[in-house]
Amino acid sequence: MDALATIDIDQCTVLLRRAEPADVPAIVALLAADQLGAVRDGIRDGADLAAYGRAFETIDADSAHLLLVADRGGQVVGTLQLSFLPGLARRGALRAQVEAVRVADEVRGSGLGKAMMSWAIDEARRRGCALVQLTSDKRRTEAHRFYQRLGFAASHEGMKLSLR
Amino acid sequence: MDALATIDIDQCTVLLRRAEPADVPAIVALLAADQLGAVRDGIRDGADLAAYGRAFETIDADSAHLLLVADRGGQVVGTLQLSFLPGLARRGALRAQVEAVRVADEVRGSGLGKAMMSWAIDEARRRGCALVQLTSDKRRTEAHRFYQRLGFAASHEGMKLSLR
Numbered sequence: 090m091d092a093l094a095t096i097d098i099d100q101c102t103v104l105l106r107r108a109e110p111a112d113v114p115a116i117v118a119l120l121a122a123d124q125l126g127a128v129r130d131g132i133r134d135g136a137d138l139a140a141y142g143r144a145f146e147t148i149d150a151d152s153a154h155l156l157l158v159a160d161r162g163g164q165v166v167g168t169l170q171l172s173f174l175p176g177l178a179r180r181g182a183l184r185a186q187v188e189a190v191r192v193a194d195e196v197r198g199s200g201l202g203k204a205m206m207s208w209a210i211d212e213a214r215r216r217g218c219a220l221v222q223l224t225s226d227k228r229r230t231e232a233h234r235f236y237q238r239l240g241f242a243a244s245h246e247g248m249k250l251s252l253r
Numbered sequence: 254m255d256a257l258a259t260i261d262i263d264q265c266t267v268l269l270r271r272a273e274p275a276d277v278p279a280i281v282a283l284l285a286a287d288q289l290g291a292v293r294d295g296i297r298d299g300a301d302l303a304a305y306g307r308a309f310e311t312i313d314a315d316s317a318h319l320l321l322v323a324d325r326g327g328q329v330v331g332t333l334q335l336s337f338l339p340g341l342a343r344r345g346a347l348r349a350q351v352e353a354v355r356v357a358d359e360v361r362g363s364g365l366g367k368a369m370m371s372w373a374i375d376e377a378r379r380r381g382c383a384l385v386q387l388t389s390d391k392r393r394t395e396a397h398r399f400y401q402r403l404g405f406a407a408s409h410e411g412m413k414l415s416l417r
Contacts, residue, residue: 113341120342129343137344144345153317154339172338175318177277178284178353179293180301181308182417186350189342210414219417224388224409236412245388247409248400250374253346253383 093157093212096204098196101161105208108156108168113145114138115165116158119191125226157209159192159201166193167201171209173216182219185209190223206239224249257321257376260368262360265325269372272320272332277309278302279329280322283355289390321373323356323365330357331365335373337380346383349373354387354396370403388413 092104108116114132121131132138148154148170159167169190173183187209192202213221224247225232233243256268272280278296285295296302312318312334323331333354337347351373356366377385388411389396397407 116341130341140345141341142345144339144341144347147339148341151317151339153315156341170340174336174350174352175308175311175315176334176352177280177305177308177312177320181304181306183308186338188338188340210416214416219415221414221416222388222412224386224411226409227407233410233412239414241412241414243391243410243412245390245411245413246397246407247388247411248386248397248405248407249409250385250403250405251383252374252378252385 094204094208096159096201098161098199098201098204103166103201103204104160105157105205106160108145108149108158110142110145110149112158112165113141116156116168116191117141119165119168119193120189122194123191125228155212157205159205161196166196167191167205169205169209171212173213173218179219183217184220184222185213185216185218187221187223202235203239206236210239258368258372260323260365262325262363262365262368267330267365267368268324269321269369270324272309272313272322274306274309274313276322276329277305280320280332280355281305283329283332283357284353286358287355289392319376321369323369325360330360331355331369333369333373335376337377337382343383347381348384348386349377349380349382351385351387366399367403370400374403 092106094105096103117132148156153173155171157169158165170188172186256270258269260267281296312320317337319335321333322329334352336350
């Protein structure tokens, strides 16, 4: 439970730390609480929990991935995944990719999302990445403004092909 | 030099195969020949070649990444990178990400790009991915139509933050 960073939010100290197996249900609850994720995520039974658990193990076993949680007094109030991708483009640059950014409703507007993303950007810089990238559903117009305030440019089309 | 697939293009047989170290200069030439990549890529000296070589080794050492080339009689006429990313979202789904898709000018319009992408989508399906994703610069409107014909939806904003 080593803190990667601590942040003061609404007069509470929030720890940013690497997720642990016991955090999986709380992270899934954040994914499922999201309007666009509600149909796709949630733990209905042991098979779901096992599937999420296997995915957690795959992420956790590889230093190219970091699943982050924001922990306020033992409660998970935010999460994001940071992955480091090698590539030849841009002179063999490593790029950092951010996925599955979620903040609990009760801390929305507190600056937690900004603090989590700022930490992720700094970590990408520490690991020598040339670029941080993410995609955001076109319906999340507030999120786009949030990322643009952090310096992101909406320069690309984010294209998805569902296989299921 | 095991072929992953063979394709007939303009009365020639093109092999799709995993890239090898000796392919790196040809792949970089394809990246640099691209209008938007021209300022970012190219081999000017030994330091550049070494940087691309290190990136190649990182990609090649990890089965989560596959750097593909299209080989026509020993000449690299196309490339793409396919990466497999674990995540908790969508019930712990693996997602396939496509990066750095390039086809040589002389084979443009021959169907090679479509064949490469179709192979990548099939490979994502074989590996159990729930989703294939990519981002494409908003200025590449022809590319967007190409991906849409393959079934991709431009559902997301692709956001980038350059760190250099």
